[in-house]
Amino acid sequence: MDELRQQRILRQHILTDHLMGVGTVPMSILPQAPAASERPQQAMPPRQQRPTPSTPRPSNFQLSNQPPAPKPSPPATSVIESLWSRITIPNAAGNESLTVEEKQQLLDQMNTMEVSTCRQCDLCKARTQTVFGEGSATAELMFVGEGPGQNEDLQGRPFVGRAGELLDKMIQAMGFKREDVYIANVVKCRPPNNRTPQMAEVQACGGYLLRQIAIIQPKVIVTLGGPAAQLMLNTQTGITRIRGQWHTFDALKPEGPSIDVMPTFHPAYLLRSYTHDNRKKVWSDLQAVIERLGK
Numbered sequence: 158m159d160e161l162r163q164q165r166i167l168r169q170h171i172l173t174d175h176l177m178g179v180g181t182v183p184m185s186i187l188p189q190a191p192a193a194s195e196r197p198q199q200a201m202p203p204r205q206q207r208p209t210p211s212t213p214r215p216s217n218f219q220l221s222n223q224p225p226a227p228k229p230s231p232p233a234t235s236v237i238e239s240l241w242s243r244i245t246i247p248n249a250a251g252n253e254s255l256t257v258e259e260k261q262q263l264l265d266q267m268n269t270m271e272v273s274t275c276r277q278c279d280l281c282k283a284r285t286q287t288v289f290g291e292g293s294a295t296a297e298l299m300f301v302g303e304g305p306g307q308n309e310d311l312q313g314r315p316f317v318g319r320a321g322e323l324l325d326k327m328i329q330a331m332g333f334k335r336e337d338v339y340i341a342n343v344v345k346c347r348p349p350n351n352r353t354p355q356m357a358e359v360q361a362c363g364g365y366l367l368r369q370i371a372i373i374q375p376k377v378i379v380t381l382g383g384p385a386a387q388l389m390l391n392t393q394t395g396i397t398r399i400r401g402q403w404h405t406f407d408a409l410k411p412e413g414p415s416i417d418v419m420p421t422f423h424p425a426y427l428l429r430s431y432t433h434d435n436r437k438k439v440w441s442d443l444q445a446v447i448e449r450l451g452k
């Protein structure tokens with residue numbers, strides 16, 4: 158087997174482990190694949206003027222989602238910090254008083270007027286459609302994954318493949334229906350070959366997720382897999398070390414509440430490593446969530 162092929166296989170295995178939430182091998186040792194950045198860059202089309210909403214937006218939703226200034230491969234932590242610093246969520250406390258219809262309207266507006274036509278990063282080039290997220294606009298419990306896969310890209314819905322079926326079973330086991338919770342991803346377009354989203358893509362797209370959280374204001378967020386946990390918790394610690402412990406999402410403060418975050422393994426990882434030990438760990442994480450929600 159030639160060296161290039163060996164490197165490709167090694168890279169694929171390590172990326173898959175990170176996608177599934179078990180990044181035991183540091184990404185930094187990955188053999189370099191031909192980077193997207195080495196391909197000729199297309200000029201970004203001019204930003205379209207947003208249509209005026211048919212109903213006035215509450216003043217507490219003047220949120221920033223400007224495209225980031227291009228930077229040459231900054232360290233991952235600084236990219237995440239940059240994302241957090243440019244998302245401003247004034248008066249998040251007022252969102253508690255919005256009705257389910259008002260919250261749904263805000264989510265729909267963001268989806269139709271911004272996300273569905275978004276071209277802020279290269280992931281738009283290969284997508285069939287964006288995958289915004291779905292569920293109850295007043296959900297107490299929100300699941301956050303990493304990005305859409307092939308089935309999600311085709312259907313425009315999050316977690317609809319085999320991993321989605323397993324997530325549905327997990328939700329049912331917790332005593333919820335799928336429509337009771339909210340399910341979203343960090344990036345709204347499918348990364349090619351289901352690779353982990355690059356930090357520039359997370360930086361471009363993560364603001365949509367933070368705004369979804371600001372509107373829904375769930376009591377608990379369960380992150381699925383390593384990359385989602387690392388974005389939400391602003392950390393580079395691997396999922397094996399942070400799963401099963403309570404963390405706090407403070408981006409809505411001081412006006413809004415802190416939100417409890419429970420990182421757990423991605424359902425796709427569970428499908429691949431369907432061991433008693435892994436199932437026990439995930440179920441233990443979900444039981445802690447049930448207890449926190451007082452169910």
Ligand code: SF4
Pocket residue numbers: 272275276277278279280281287344345346358361362
């Ligand atoms: S991944 Fe997000 S930021 Fe990138 S094009 Fe899709 S919606 Fe826009």
